[in-house]
Amino acid sequence: MAMSQAEEGLNCVSVEWGFGNKMLLYSSIRPPNCQPNTKVKETILREIKWDVLMHQPIIRRLVNESHDIFVSLQTQQFSVKQTGGDERRLVSYSRNYRAIIHACILELQRAAESTLEEADDYIMQSHLFREIDLIWSLAEIFFLDKTPGGVILPKLLEWVCWHFHGGEQLLQELLHSVQRDEGSKPERHNNYWPSVFSFVLQGRLVEARKILALHSKYQSEAFQRLDELLHRMPVYSPGSGYMLQEFELKWRTWQDECCRRVDGGDFSLHQELETVAKILCGEEETFEAMQDLCQNWYHMLISKLLYTNPAVKEFDLQLCTQACIDIYGGNTRLGPVDHILLSVIEYNINQVITESSTHLPLWFVAHITDLLHHAGQLEFARLQYAPVLREFLLLDYVGVMMSHQSLWQVAVDYLDYCPVYGRNHLEIYLERLPLETERKALKVIRMCEQRDLLDLASSISKVMGMRAFHEGHLGTALSWCLRSKNAAFATFISEKFLVDYAEHGDFSHMDMLDNLGQAMLLSSQLTFLGKYREFHRLYESSSFTAAALLLTTLLTTRLAPRKVWLSLLTDALPLLEREELVFSSEQTYELLNCLEELRMMEWMGKKIVDKEKLELLRLALTRNLGKAFIQEGSLN
Amino acid sequence: MSAPYVKFVSQKINKIRWRPSPNPSLEQSTVFATGSWDDEPGQLRVSVWELEPQSEAPPTGDVAEELKLLCDVQHPGDVTALQYLNNDIILTGSSNGTVTVYKHHHRSQTLSAMSSYQHLHGGAAKHHNSCTGVACRELEVATVGEDRTINVLHLEQKTPVRTFDKADSCTINSVAFLKQNELATTNSFGQLKIWDLRQVGSRPARMLLLTGERVPLHCLDKHPTQPHVIATGGQNGMLGVWDLRQEKYPATLLSAHSGDLWEVKFHPTRPDHLFTCSEDGSTWHWDSSAVKEALQAGDVNPWLCIDAAMQKVDISSVIPSNVMPANSLDVAGSTLLCGTDGETIHVMRNLPIK
Numbered sequence: 001m002a003m004s005q006a007e008e009g010l011n012c013v014s015v016e017w018g019f020g021n022k023m024l025l026y027s028s029i030r031p032p033n034c035q036p037n038t039k040v041k042e043t044i045l046r047e048i049k050w051d052v053l054m055h056q057p058i059i060r061r062l063v064n065e066s067h068d069i070f071v072s073l074q075t076q077q078f079s080v081k082q083t084g085g086d087e088r089r090l091v092s093y094s095r096n097y098r099a100i101i102h103a104c105i106l107e108l109q110r111a112a113e114s115t116l117e118e119a120d121d122y123i124m125q126s127h128l129f130r131e132i133d134l135i136w137s138l139a140e141i142f143f144l145d146k147t148p149g150g151v152i153l154p155k156l157l158e159w160v161c162w163h164f165h166g167g168e169q170l171l172q173e174l175l176h177s178v179q180r181d182e183g184s185k186p187e188r189h190n191n192y193w194p195s196v197f198s199f200v201l202q203g204r205l206v207e208a209r210k211i212l213a214l215h216s217k218y219q220s221e222a223f224q225r226l227d228e229l230l231h232r233m234p235v236y237s238p239g240s241g242y243m244l245q246e247f248e249l250k251w252r253t254w255q256d257e258c259c260r261r262v263d264g265g266d267f268s269l270h271q272e273l274e275t276v277a278k279i280l281c282g283e284e285e286t287f288e289a290m291q292d293l294c295q296n297w298y299h300m301l302i303s304k305l306l307y308t309n310p311a312v313k314e315f316d317l318q319l320c321t322q323a324c325i326d327i328y329g330g331n332t333r334l335g336p337v338d339h340i341l342l343s344v345i346e347y348n349i350n351q352v353i354t355e356s357s358t359h360l361p362l363w364f365v366a367h368i369t370d371l372l373h374h375a376g377q378l379e380f381a382r383l384q385y386a387p388v389l390r391e392f393l394l395l396d397y398v399g400v401m402m403s404h405q406s407l408w409q410v411a412v413d414y415l416d417y418c419p420v421y422g423r424n425h426l427e428i429y430l431e432r433l434p435l436e437t438e439r440k441a442l443k444v445i446r447m448c449e450q451r452d453l454l455d456l457a458s459s460i461s462k463v464m465g466m467r468a469f470h471e472g473h474l475g476t477a478l479s480w481c482l483r484s485k486n487a488a489f490a491t492f493i494s495e496k497f498l499v500d501y502a503e504h505g506d507f508s509h510m511d512m513l514d515n516l517g518q519a520m521l522l523s524s525q526l527t528f529l530g531k532y533r534e535f536h537r538l539y540e541s542s543s544f545t546a547a548a549l550l551l552t553t554l555l556t557t558r559l560a561p562r563k564v565w566l567s568l569l570t571d572a573l574p575l576l577e578r579e580e581l582v583f584s585s586e587q588t589y590e591l592l593n594c595l596e597e598l599r600m601m602e603w604m605g606k607k608i609v610d611k612e613k614l615e616l617l618r619l620a621l622t623r624n625l626g627k628a629f630i631q632e633g634s635l636n
Numbered sequence: 637m638s639a640p641y642v643k644f645v646s647q648k649i650n651k652i653r654w655r656p657s658p659n660p661s662l663e664q665s666t667v668f669a670t671g672s673w674d675d676e677p678g679q680l681r682v683s684v685w686e687l688e689p690q691s692e693a694p695p696t697g698d699v700a701e702e703l704k705l706l707c708d709v710q711h712p713g714d715v716t717a718l719q720y721l722n723n724d725i726i727l728t729g730s731s732n733g734t735v736t737v738y739k740h741h742h743r744s745q746t747l748s749a750m751s752s753y754q755h756l757h758g759g760a761a762k763h764h765n766s767c768t769g770v771a772c773r774e775l776e777v778a779t780v781g782e783d784r785t786i787n788v789l790h791l792e793q794k795t796p797v798r799t800f801d802k803a804d805s806c807t808i809n810s811v812a813f814l815k816q817n818e819l820a821t822t823n824s825f826g827q828l829k830i831w832d833l834r835q836v837g838s839r840p841a842r843m844l845l846l847t848g849e850r851v852p853l854h855c856l857d858k859h860p861t862q863p864h865v866i867a868t869g870g871q872n873g874m875l876g877v878w879d880l881r882q883e884k885y886p887a888t889l890l891s892a893h894s895g896d897l898w899e900v901k902f903h904p905t906r907p908d909h910l911f912t913c914s915e916d917g918s919t920w921h922w923d924s925s926a927v928k929e930a931l932q933a934g935d936v937n938p939w940l941c942i943d944a945a946m947q948k949v950d951i952s953s954v955i956p957s958n959v960m961p962a963n964s965l966d967v968a969g970s971t972l973l974c975g976t977d978g979e980t981i982h983v984m985r986n987l988p989i990k
Binding site: 439 | 644645646647648673674675676714716731761762763764766768782783784804805806807824825827843845848849850852871895896915959960961977978979980
């Protein structure tokens, strides 16, 4: 991408990183210009954003669904030893994660079928998630779903059957063509023997036998003998009551018989039958010939082990991998997924995590590390920095989510479970969330309050209040101010209300000021405002004595700020002019005192208002004093 | 009660509303509309969905019913208010102050904007121009917003018929039509105001307010058969029930949820049942049908006297497994819909509503 029209005088491109998937490009000078007089034409800032896999609508589902599973996992306790119940729970969480991966793959496939332009993207993404599932399921077998006795092959066979469907596809085509041409012999079809081999390699002997039964020569002796061998193959299942040594003995006996039959030439007439039998004998060259059907070294590994060492222990698996890799071209042909699978087999969690974070989406490595952490596997592998590693991966993942406008709520929940840096990151992120509407601000404030970030909550309320104030919504500003419980802000807003009153001669938002209730105690200015309104209300409802008392109290307790004294005293004028006595002599003395103070300030050079008003007030007050003396004297 | 059906829809739902069915007591509505909020520009939309009718035999635990997206359309700004006017007209309010009228074309299954009132709230201001609530009654529409203004529109006219300009002292959060010519609104200072459309000027006819702390009232709903009873939800999770014939304070104030109570709804045909949803993710079903017998109150609305018989009110959590904030709900017949910030729609069928 070239920056068009290079700005004059600027010779390089500088960049600033934003959150996650954004950066800012601009032209600048290198080295930076120190001369203040140089004129620079206006610089253009260009924001660049790139697509993130996790932000696609279909994959966003994955983010939200996995969030639910993640949060539910964090609240669980698992014992380090992983006894029965705990292990089952961990495996069920793992299966939940995998279920949503499957749902995602299905959605992607459906989407690929319905559109044209983006079909390639969807297909690529579905392949990516298939790889993720492949690795996850293998990791589940090795790290979570421990087999008693360590005999791992049955689970691996299930794994292979689950992920590799070559045999079934071949069979489908075969059956279709058989249905189409009624009279033809199934064995003529190209797929016949490959499908048999596939099923045998995956240990699915029942299906293999059924296909063999379709052969026109099924009744012949050679076929029957092979069928019998397939039928009698011992299969190890953990709960079957077999002891391991018993099983091995039986199996060796069976395989010896297979070899005898082959050597004895039982199948020499039929090349393919002999191949099947040789597989059963575990013959090396036959397996090498099957490499196209197995497609990759791990399938080959499992198939070979099935027929050479079915009772292999989980830790011994890594010894057999090199031979299979060599069949498929050696170490140079291994891709990233192969490396990760190898690391799983070698129980090298560190390597698994490192490779996954480089080649696969952060989503995968963050969640699987967290799962392994809960299973105690990270401590078990003696990774010194295990909890920190988990936290860093989660923080990276949070970064991906925060770069999207709406995923911040999900991200905050993840930060809650990062014990060391989570809170810091949370404060920084929440502070920078754009707040377009009040509703969003309320949600963010609530998140802060829930997590005890009260300063941040108060600060957000202040920002919202100031924003309202600048747009002329004094009442809204007041409501935010009360929310923020910040005295300085309350003082600020009250002063603005008073300015407003001075300008318009009347209060706006009276319904709010009249009903502040307890909230008016937030700051003394606010209290004054509330009380002042009360004074006006009392006056309007003709409770003059109460109004007078309130007014005097406001002045004597100095609750009223000095600048409004004059207007307060002016408000007292109509009360003073009334026929009946409203202010007692003591109150009048207080008022005179205030008047004197005002006059002192005027005399000292601080301009208040015109002198006439002061004189008028003095006159009224002295007259009232006279009235008061007479009335109070005569009452005596 | 069976488990709710959950669908992840990749958009945060702000409003969810059933399409009104022509015959509510016979036919259960199966179509509803949602509006999303807080998303990348260009991703905000109004969508119409259809719920497959439930088969006779109850599902065996596996999710059998399907939710299908019928159509959607891009929406300018967050959808902050959504109402169905009739079978195929949807009204929305936006966070940029615009009120748009959409038509759902049944044959082609598309939504298109028929008309819009641009920048109805806030004008050219940069902030505080969000429309926060919309109420409609036949062709008359009332809208309120963060600019403290109430606009009364008539759908056949391009400009508002009546405007109460900056009539309230702080942000107005919701609006509803009451009796003829009367509107009720709630604002961010705990006040419930009644406005008379025939009166000149911008002052409310009546004002009622919360006791205690003046928290924002987010939502209000009118009792379907007794229009003097109003329920409101507050920012501190409190449910308020008001009697408009009385003085200025709520008849009942109940501490309910632990987060903002975003939406409150009376059941349209069985008003002894009330539903609330909240920021803490919970959605509650309040059943007051046992209160009347307990108090032998005769004709009094049970909601006004639940204080006295609180233990007779049956409160149940409709969607217990939800943790993300529930923003909106709607109920019709015995099915409840709920839209959340976890980008999900929850459908709860066969609610125990007698």
